[in-house]
Amino acid sequence: MAFCPVFCFGKRLDRNQRGKKQPTWRIFSLKELHSATNNFNYDNKLGEGAFGSVYWGQLWDGSQIAVKRLKVWSNKAEMEFGVEVEILARVRHDNLLSLRGYCAEGQERLIVYDYMANLSLLSHLHGQHSSECLLDWNRRMNIAIGSAEGIAYLHHHATPHIIHRDIKASNVLLDSDFKARVADFGFAKFIPDGATHVTTRVKGTLGYLAPEYAMLGKASESCDVYSFGILLLELASGKKPLEKLNATTKRTITDWALPLACERKFSDLADPRINGKYAEEEFKRVVFVALICAQSQPEKRPTMLEVLELLKGEAKDKVAALENHELFNGPKPGEYNDGLSVAEDSPDFISEDKDGNKEVKEEIASENTHRNA
Template identity: 80%
Template sequence: MMDFFSKFCCVKGSDRKNQGKKDSTWRIFSLKELQLATNNFNYDNKLGEGGFGSVYWGQLWDGSQIAVKRLKSWSNKAEVEFSVEVEILARVRHKNLLTLRGYCAEGQERLIVYDYMTNLSLLSHLHGQHSAECHLDWPRRMNIAVGAAEGIAYLHHYATPHIIHRDIKASNVLLDSDFKAQVADFGFAKFIPDGATHVTTRVKGTLGYLAPEYAMLGKASESCDVYSFGILLLELASGKKPIEKLSSTIKRPITDWALPLARERNFGELADQRLNGNYVEEELKRVIFVGLVCADNRPEKRPTMLEVVELLKGDKAKFAALEDDEMFKGSVAADSGTEDSSEIMSEDKEPKQEIEDVKP
């Protein structure tokens, strides 16, 4: 453990890319300080809970608000995830990545301290406690899409070494006071060595967002994050969950619902009904088409995150080529790469879900 922290402390002053950089400093917190800030991790301060442990709201002596992730129990597995997340957050600085405030490692306690996000997670606004309040108008959704894409593109293309997140989902996109996206939770993230196309690893993530080649073969790459982000885009535009339960035995992936409507150019049906028709159709079309091509079952067909950013920002030439893609023509039975997606949801093939969605 000491080897990690001696290496980790050297990261603080290291030179980083300036792409979207935001100024921030982190520090080591004492356990007593965090106990005082969270009222001894009081249940009333709890923001969410998942497979890793719990997240608590807290307030420091200077009045600043923080979120504290407290690992459930000490173990080698928890130690690894704690170390990975702290090291990655210390290395990266981007306006759309959650800022590390610091950490605490005393005895068997492992805690990570972040900026508190006033508007909680995207999940809470799409499917949780804020879903009926309609805070997400179309301009905010579009800004969230672009911001989250830029944060992930930074990880893939500008961080050194490159980083794959491995758990892109609505509960891991947090929203600040201005509803700007902050990609969070790097406990499952992996560094990609120079020249490597993928890393083979144990499957971790959330059902509905997992790329097929990762869910079935454990091959993790930047392209797997692109797939997850595609599902997130469809979720953001439509307000539907990644997997819809049609009956006690039948589940439908969001791609199987969205692709036929996209081919018909039926954007009124694709748009979240809570928008009441108040959206820019060209932008909605862009989000839906980009989401579907990102979530293609064939990794070679997916764009890079840099291309995703360009498409979402309105690169007309690139989008014209995308709109003309075979995926968006012909019948639903065409070889789009979505027909087999339901296979990863059958009971005997369902990958173990290593972490639960944070409760909003």
């Protein structure tokens, strides 16, 4: 089956893009990528997921690349491959992972990206780099703002607007300077002008899914905002989105964090690995923003532009109003019951196209195979 060029996936170049110089990417040969990755050698493997594997490679000019290789060809895999290539070819932002090119020969489907020397945020919070304490508060704050910049670009500046649908720690990659790059657009969707949401099959990762999306399949920019709120809490606290309390029960990070935020116990919320070395006002702001993003009612969540403004502390009046938000001044200390946990058969634990129950364990294990090139 011949592969259709990038812009044949049902979209054409926008009128305002015609005549403008497009981002640089190219078509790679399979032979070239075999050579770059030492024939996709196991020692070059950076990670593995439901889609296939990612390999480190080096081109003839010495530049380093990451190559995503689809595991098995299928119509579904072809579609996700096409969506990701098209979106990456259409957009370019400092906080989005850059497309170097792709390869489509026979049934081989490969996407070539810039190599990110510091792997993913997941590896630093829960994986192979978690004990090295490489993320001080300043880096965490820059990662939060950088990720928000990338997502805000997708929601508000890309044409048509794009929802990511899989915002999570493993999809925030870090370059050699720990600059955040949002990655993995295989689940992304274009939002037509004037549409408030699209109804679609649920895809994503347990712990990050907005309730209206998990239960009804309603995907919107607000779903990404919810996922970003979870990511912010994870970044600030070092905790996973879902915490196993016992054999049958897990607790969401919001159920753990909200009572502490209401009681203003921010030192209990902070990741112990930063040893209390954080800017208190910034930390408080990140926690408050995270929790208003992760509200269950989508209409109460801010837009990513508002999130960005709050994180940067640019609108002093809005920042000051955060602490008086109804979310943080409802239940009084001691009024929370012990039932803030959720059972594993609740709607938060639905089955998905990506095996969310195994995902964190598999991604951490796969990243442990990485060779520090």
